[in-house]
Amino acid sequence: MSTKEFKNPIVRWIDYRLPVFSFMEHELNEYPTPKNLNYWWNFGSLAGIVLVMLITTGIVLAMHYTPHVDYAFDSVERIMRDVNYGWLIRYVHMNGGSAFFIVVYIHIFRGLYYGSYKSPREILWMLGVAVLLCMMATAFLGYVLPWGQMSLWGATVITNLFSAIPLIGDWIVTLLWGGFAVDNPTLNRFFSLHYLMPFVLVGVVVVHIVALHQHGSSNPIGIDTKGPQDSIPFHPYYTIKDLFGLGVFLILFFGFVFFAPNFFGEPDNYIEANSLVTPPHIVPEWYFLPFYAILRAFTADAFIYWPVAWLMTPKLAGVLAMFAGTLVLFVVPWLDTSPVRSARYRPLYKQFFWLFVIDCLVLGWVGANPPEGAFVLIGQLSTAYYFIHFLVILPLLGKFETPRPVPTSISEPVLGGGAAGAGAATKPMEGA
Amino acid sequence: MRKLIIAIVSAATLAVFTGSTMVAAAAIKPPSQDWSFSGMFGTFDRGALQRGYQVYAGVCAGCHSVRLLAYRNLLDIGFTEEQVKKIAAEFEVSDGPNDEGEMFDRPARPSDRFVKPFPNEQAARAGNNGAMPPDLSLIVKARKGGANYLHALLTGYKDPPDGVKVPDGMAYNIYFPGNQIAMPAPLSEDAVEYADKTKATIDQMSRDVTTFLAWAAEPELEERKRLGIKVLLFLIVLTGMLYAVKRRIWAKIGH
Numbered sequence: 285m286s287t288k289e290f291k292n293p294i295v296r297w298i299d300y301r302l303p304v305f306s307f308m309e310h311e312l313n314e315y316p317t318p319k320n321l322n323y324w325w326n327f328g329s330l331a332g333i334v335l336v337m338l339i340t341t342g343i344v345l346a347m348h349y350t351p352h353v354d355y356a357f358d359s360v361e362r363i364m365r366d367v368n369y370g371w372l373i374r375y376v377h378m379n380g381g382s383a384f385f386i387v388v389y390i391h392i393f394r395g396l397y398y399g400s401y402k403s404p405r406e407i408l409w410m411l412g413v414a415v416l417l418c419m420m421a422t423a424f425l426g427y428v429l430p431w432g433q434m435s436l437w438g439a440t441v442i443t444n445l446f447s448a449i450p451l452i453g454d455w456i457v458t459l460l461w462g463g464f465a466v467d468n469p470t471l472n473r474f475f476s477l478h479y480l481m482p483f484v485l486v487g488v489v490v491v492h493i494v495a496l497h498q499h500g501s502s503n504p505i506g507i508d509t510k511g512p513q514d515s516i517p518f519h520p521y522y523t524i525k526d527l528f529g530l531g532v533f534l535i536l537f538f539g540f541v542f543f544a545p546n547f548f549g550e551p552d553n554y555i556e557a558n559s560l561v562t563p564p565h566i567v568p569e570w571y572f573l574p575f576y577a578i579l580r581a582f583t584a585d586a587f588i589y590w591p592v593a594w595l596m597t598p599k600l601a602g603v604l605a606m607f608a609g610t611l612v613l614f615v616v617p618w619l620d621t622s623p624v625r626s627a628r629y630r631p632l633y634k635q636f637f638w639l640f641v642i643d644c645l646v647l648g649w650v651g652a653n654p655p656e657g658a659f660v661l662i663g664q665l666s667t668a669y670y671f672i673h674f675l676v677i678l679p680l681l682g683k684f685e686t687p688r689p690v691p692t693s694i695s696e697p698v699l700g701g702g703a704a705g706a707g708a709a710t711k712p713m714e715g716a
Numbered sequence: 717m718r719k720l721i722i723a724i725v726s727a728a729t730l731a732v733f734t735g736s737t738m739v740a741a742a743a744i745k746p747p748s749q750d751w752s753f754s755g756m757f758g759t760f761d762r763g764a765l766q767r768g769y770q771v772y773a774g775v776c777a778g779c780h781s782v783r784l785l786a787y788r789n790l791l792d793i794g795f796t797e798e799q800v801k802k803i804a805a806e807f808e809v810s811d812g813p814n815d816e817g818e819m820f821d822r823p824a825r826p827s828d829r830f831v832k833p834f835p836n837e838q839a840a841r842a843g844n845n846g847a848m849p850p851d852l853s854l855i856v857k858a859r860k861g862g863a864n865y866l867h868a869l870l871t872g873y874k875d876p877p878d879g880v881k882v883p884d885g886m887a888y889n890i891y892f893p894g895n896q897i898a899m900p901a902p903l904s905e906d907a908v909e910y911a912d913k914t915k916a917t918i919d920q921m922s923r924d925v926t927t928f929l930a931w932a933a934e935p936e937l938e939e940r941k942r943l944g945i946k947v948l949l950f951l952i953v954l955t956g957m958l959y960a961v962k963r964r965i966w967a968k969i970g971h
Contacts, residue, residue: 319969361784361854364936371936372943516969524962531955535948542944543756546857554858554933555850564893 311497316515317522318503320694324398325501326529327391329522332489333530334384339482341377342426349429351475353468356431357556375545381423382548383537385571388416396616397637399625400502406617408495411488413613418485420572420610425478427569431471432553437566439466439474445579448600465559506625507690514694565654573651574644574670579606580655581667588668605667612674619674621682624690632685640673744890746861746868749923753930754863756945759938760931765793767910768928771921773803774908776852779844779899781832784853785932788826793931800826807831845885847898856926856933863930865891870922873901 290296290305299305348367350359363370392412395401401409428439443460447453462469500509509515516522540547548570552563568576582589582602589598596604612619627634643666650663752761769790772782787804791797805823809831812819824831834840841848859865872891876882882896889897903918910916931937 358784365784371940375940520965521969524958524965528955528958528962531951531958535951535955538944538947538951542940542947545940551858551860551862554854 311518312523313517313519315497315500315518316509316512317501317518318509318514318694319516319521320503320505321501321522321525322504323525323529324390324394324504326526327387327394328496329526330529330533331384331387331391334380334387335482335485335489338377338380338384339486341373341380342479342482344373345377346479349475351429351472353431353471353557356429356471360430372541375541379537379540379545379548381426382569382571383533384419385423387533388419389571392416392613393641396640397627397634398502398504399506399620399622399627401617402502402620402625403617404499405495405502408492408498409617410614411492411495413610414488415485415492416613417610418481418488422478422481422485423569423571425474425481428466428471428474429478430553431557433555433557433561433563434550434553434566436466436557436559437563438568439470441566442568443470445599445603445606448597448603450596450600467559502625503694504626504628505691505694506629507692507694510693510695567652570648570652573649574647575606575609575651577647577651577663578609578667578670579603580651581605581663583655583660586660586664588664605671609670612671616674616678619678621679622685622687623682624687626690629688629690630681630685631688633681636673636677636681640670643669643673744868746864746891749864749867751863751930752927753937756941758941760793760927762794763912763914764924764927765931766795767912767914767921768924768926768931769793769795770908770910771903771925772852772928775902775921776925777833779833779840779849780852781834781849782830782853782929782932783832783851785830786826787824787828787830789935791826792935793928797826804828845898849899852929852932854933856930858933863926866929867922867926869897870903870926871918 290299295305345363348359348363348370350356360374363374365371367373395409395412424438424442428435443457443466446456446460449456458464460470460473461467462473500515503509550567550569555563567573579602582598582605584598586598588605589601592601622630622633624630627637646662646666647670650659650666653659655663752758752764772780787800790800790803795803804826807824807828808821809824809828810819811822814820834843837848856862856866861868868891869889872889874888874890876888876895880888880895882888886896886898887900888895903921905918906916907921908916914920934940
C-alpha cells in the first residue's frame with residue numbers, strides 16, 4: 285500500500301492516527317480498474333446508490349408510519365396526503381424497491397454473461413447472492429407494511445409455504461405469525477425486521493466490496509489485467525462514468541415516480557387488508573414472479589414432480605425448488621467448468637445464456653398469470669429448463685464447447701482495434 | 717398433515733383460479749376516456765371537480781363514505797372557505813367528552829373528516845341488502861383501469877341478455893366482474909341540479925364524479941406532475957453535462 289504524504293497538515297495529522305484518507309486514496313483514487321469496462325459494469329455502484337436512497341426514504345417513512353393493523357393503512361395514506369412531500373418520499377421508496385431489483389438483476393445477468401464469478405472471485409459472487417437473499421427478505425417484509433389486501437394475502441400465502449417443512453413446519457409458521465393467522469403481531473415483527481434487514485444487507489454489501497477490491501473488477505474480455513497499461517484509476521474515469529449512468533437511471537426512475545408511480549404495483553393494495561375477503565388473484569410483486577412460477581409448477585400431476593413424488597408432497601417440492609432457484613446461484617462458480625470467463629469467446633454459452641434470459645422472462649410471465657390452460661405446461665417446462673441450464677448445460681458446456689481464442693491482454697485488443705467493443709476485441713485473435 | 721397441506725395448496729390455487737374466471741366473465745375492457753388529469757401535463761378540471769362533489773354529495777354519499785377526505789380538502793378544488801364551512805356544518809359529528817364527561821354532537825368543522833353515511837359495517841350491510849358499499853377515497857387507484865373503469869361501471873348498467881337470470885336485489889352491469897352488482901344503477905337523468913347549470917346527463921354526472929374521485933384518490937397529482945417536469949428537465953440537463961465531462965475525461969484514454 286502506498287503511503288502518500290498529504291499536503292494539508294490537518295489531513296496529514298488525522299491520517300497518521302486514522303488512515304481514512306489513505307484508505308480513500310487507495311480504494312478510490314489509485315484503485316486500478318480495467319480500462320475496458322462497458323456500461324454493464326455501471327450497475328454495481330448504481331445498486332449501492334439505490335440502496336442508500338431506499339434506506340434514507342425508509343427511515344423518514346418509519347417516522348410517520350404506525351405498525352398496527354388498525355392504523356397502518358391509514359397512516360400510509362396520511363403520509364400520502366398530510367405529510368409534507370410524503371407522497372414523494374413514499375413513491376420513491378415504493379418504486380425504489382422495484383428499481384433495486386431491476387438494477388441488481390441486470391448486475392447478476394452481467395456476471396453470468398461475462399463469467400465474473402470465476403476464480404478468484406467465487407466468494408465475491410457468493411456474497412452477491414447473499415445480498416440478493418437479503419433483498420428478497422426485505423422486500424417481502426416491506427410489502428406487508430401498507431396493510432393492503434395484497435400485503436395481507438401475499439404474506440399469508442408466502443408464510444404458509446413454511447408449513448410444508450416436515451415436522452417443524454407448523455411451528456415455524458406460528459412463530460412467523462406470532463399467532464394463528466397473519467395479524468397484528470405479524471405486522472409488528474415484520475416492521476421490526478424490515479428495519480433491521482437493510483442494515484444486514486449493508487454489512488454484506490461492504491464485505492462484497494472488500495472482496496471486489498481484493499482482485500478488482502473482471503472485464504468484458506475476461507482476462508486478468510497484466511500491468512499498468514491495462515488499467516486506469518477508478519477516479520476520475522469510473523466515477524464520472526458511473527455518475528453519467530446514474531443520471532440516465534434517475535431520468536427513468538423519476539419518470540416512473542412522478543408520472544406512473546403505481547406502474548409496478550397492484551391496485552388491490554389500495555384496498556385495506558380484510559381477512560374475510562380473499563382477492564380474486566393473489567400475485568406477488570413482479571420481481572418474485574419467476575420464483576412464484578417455479579413454486580406453482582410443482583403440482584401433483586406435473587412431470588417435474590414425478591421424480592420426487594415418493595419422497596415429498598408437491599407443495600414441499602415446489603417450496604424447495606423455489607428456494608433452490610436462488611440458492612443454485614451459490615454454486616454457479618463450480619457448475620460452470622469452462623476455463624474461459626467471458627461469453628464473448630464462448631460461442632455456445634453465449635446462445636445458452638440468452639436462452640436462459642428468455643426462460644426467466646417466460647417464468648415471470650407465467651407467474652403473473654393464473655395457472656390454467658397452456659400456462660401450466662409452459663410453467664413446468666420453463667421451470668425444468670431453469671434447472672437444466674444450471675445443473676446440466678453449464679457443466680457440460682465446459683467439457684464440449686471449443687472456446688474461440690482469447691486475446692493475450694486487455695491493451696492489445698483495446699489499442700489494436702482503435703475502439704472498444706466486440707469488433708475491436710475480435711481483431712487480435714485471428715493472429716493468436 | 718398431508719390433508720392440511722393439500723387443503724392450503726388447493727385453496728390458494730382455487731383462489732387464483734376462481735379469480736381468473738371472474739375476470740374472464742367481465743370480458744369487456746373499459747374504453748379509454750380523455751380525462752383532464754391524464755398525460756404528463758394533466759390537471760383536474762375545476763368545474764368537473766366541483767360538479768363531481770355535487771354528484772357525490774347528492775347521489776353517492778347516501779351509501780358510500782370517503783373517509784380519507786376532510787372538508788378542508790375541498791378548498792383545494794376551488795370551494796371558498798365560507799362554502800366549506802357551510803358544507804361541513806350540514807353534518808353532525810360526535811365529540812367530547814366535555815367537562816362533565818359527556819359526549820356531545822356538534823356541527824362538523826372544516827378540519828373534520830367526511831362524515832360516513834353509516835356508523836359501522838354492520839349498519840351499512842343492514843341498509844344495503846347485506847352488501848357493503850366500499851369506501852370511495854381510493855377507489856380510482858384500487859381498481860384495474862382506474863378512472864376508465866369507474867366511468868364504464870357507472871354507465872354500464874344494461875338489461876341482462878336472454879337466458880341470464882339476475883337474482884333479486886342485484887343489477888346487471890357489463891363492466892363489473894361477474895356482471896352481477898349489488899349497487900342498483902346509481903345515476904338517472906337530472907339526479908342533481910348543477911350549480912353551474914350544466915345539463916346533468918348520466919354521462920356528464922359519471923365523468924364529473926369520476927374526476928372528483930380521481931382527485932380524492934390522488935390529491936397530490938397536480939403538484940406531483942408539476943414538480944416532475946422540473947425534476948426531469950433538471951436531470952436531462954445534468955446528465956447531458958455529465959456525459960460531456962465523461963467524454964472529456966475519457967478522451968485522455970483514447971480507448
